[in-house]
Amino acid sequence: MASTDTTTKASAGSAAAGKADDLAGLEAGLDALDAVQVRRTPVREVLLRKVLPPVTAVLLVLVVWQLLVTAQVTDEFKLPPPSAVWDSVSTMWLEGTLLDVLWTSVSRALLGFLMALAIGTPLGLLVARVKFVRAAIGPILSGLQSLPSVAWVAPAVLWIGLNDQMMYTVILLGAVPSIANGLVAGVDQVPPLFLRAGRTLGATGLRGAWHIVMPAALPGYLAGLKQGWAFSWRSLMAAEIIASSPELGLGLGQLLENGRNNIDMPGIFLAIILILLVGIAIDLLIFSPLERAVLRSRGLLVKS
Numbered sequence: 187m188a189s190t191d192t193t194t195k196a197s198a199g200s201a202a203a204g205k206a207d208d209l210a211g212l213e214a215g216l217d218a219l220d221a222v223q224v225r226r227t228p229v230r231e232v233l234l235r236k237v238l239p240p241v242t243a244v245l246l247v248l249v250v251w252q253l254l255v256t257a258q259v260t261d262e263f264k265l266p267p268p269s270a271v272w273d274s275v276s277t278m279w280l281e282g283t284l285l286d287v288l289w290t291s292v293s294r295a296l297l298g299f300l301m302a303l304a305i306g307t308p309l310g311l312l313v314a315r316v317k318f319v320r321a322a323i324g325p326i327l328s329g330l331q332s333l334p335s336v337a338w339v340a341p342a343v344l345w346i347g348l349n350d351q352m353m354y355t356v357i358l359l360g361a362v363p364s365i366a367n368g369l370v371a372g373v374d375q376v377p378p379l380f381l382r383a384g385r386t387l388g389a390t391g392l393r394g395a396w397h398i399v400m401p402a403a404l405p406g407y408l409a410g411l412k413q414g415w416a417f418s419w420r421s422l423m424a425a426e427i428i429a430s431s432p433e434l435g436l437g438l439g440q441l442l443e444n445g446r447n448n449i450d451m452p453g454i455f456l457a458i459i460l461i462l463l464v465g466i467a468i469d470l471l472i473f474s475p476l477e478r479a480v481l482r483s484r485g486l487l488v489k490s
Contacts, residue, residue: 248268251268252268255267255268263449264451265451266452266455271452271455271456273452274452274456283436286436287436287438287460288438288460288464290435290437291422291423291426291438291464292464294353294357294422294437295415295418295419295464297354298353298357298358298361298418298421298422299357299361299415299418301354301357301358302358302362302414302418303414306361306364306366306410307365307407309323309327309362310365310366310369310410311373313327313366313370314370314373324370327363327370328363330362330363331367335417335420335421335424335425336421336428338355338356338359338360338421339356339425339428339429342355342425342429343429348429348431348433348434349433349434350434352429353425356421357418357421357422359421360418360421361415361418361421364410364413364416364417365411365414366410367410368406368408368410368413368414369406369407369410371406372403372404372406372407372410373403374406375405375406376402376403405480408473408480411473411476412469416465422437423438423439423442426438426439426442426443427440427442427443430443430444438461441453441456442454442457442461445457
């Protein structure tokens with residue numbers, strides 16, 4: 187009888203041990219699924235996946251451009267060859283004006299964007315969290331976002347004059363609504379469970395906004411920042427083209443307008459290409475790394 191009891195206890199112990207092993211294996215499997223496998227991407231893979239495609243696209247555009255010039259689809263003063271644009275770049279570089287033109291516009295745009303960020307973030311948070319403010323200001327922000335930034339140049343010149351403050355005013359009027367609306371959209375997508383959990387833990391008011399609302403709304407907020415930068419850059423270009431003046435210095439917008447006044451198509455193409463390159467560079471150097479960091483923090487980015 188004792189032998190039977192011993193055998194029964196041993197079997198029960200073995201079954202319990204087996205269940206424990208199965209549970210441990212299940213937990214290990216779940217942990218493996220949840221863990222983000224981060225590894226450094228080889229340089230060759232980066233070149234093939236991220237560098238080669240845009241370089242190929244640029245080369246294809248240049249080839250098509252040269253073919254159109256060679257086929258004489260239009261007059262050369264309307265469609266200059268790529269070599270003429272390159273000559274304009276070389277001339278500005280040798281004269282020492284190329285970097286000055288770029289810095290004039292880029293510094294204005296970045297400073298204006300930072301000011302819009304400082305204004306649009308608390309405004310968007312206020313609109314998203316206070317119902318009365320949202321009912322009063324929300325439609326106005328949406329309307330301002332759809333208003334072309336070029337419409338603000340004329341009144342800004344009359345209000346402030348031809349100076350840098352006018353440029354920053356146009357940038358703010360174009361970028362602040364986009365940043366605020368992006369944050370509002372991000373806050374609207376925050377699960378109510380997060381807010382209730384935050385209140386339970388004592389995260390209310392500014393503390394709840396900083397520790398709960400802003401991190402949860404980060405994807406929508408980041409999209410608003412990207413759009414806000416696009417509006418900042420476009421607003422500045424419109425202001426520089428329309429309100430060009432020697433007192434304002436030579437920026438990319440003024441460079442484009444000077445090309446039109448002088449019927450200098452290579453100069454016009456050069457200004458357009460530089461404007462495009464600045465927009466791409468800001469996206470690649472600032473916003474793309476931010477997006478990858480947000481995705482990685484949420485376990486949505488497998489490779490690093």
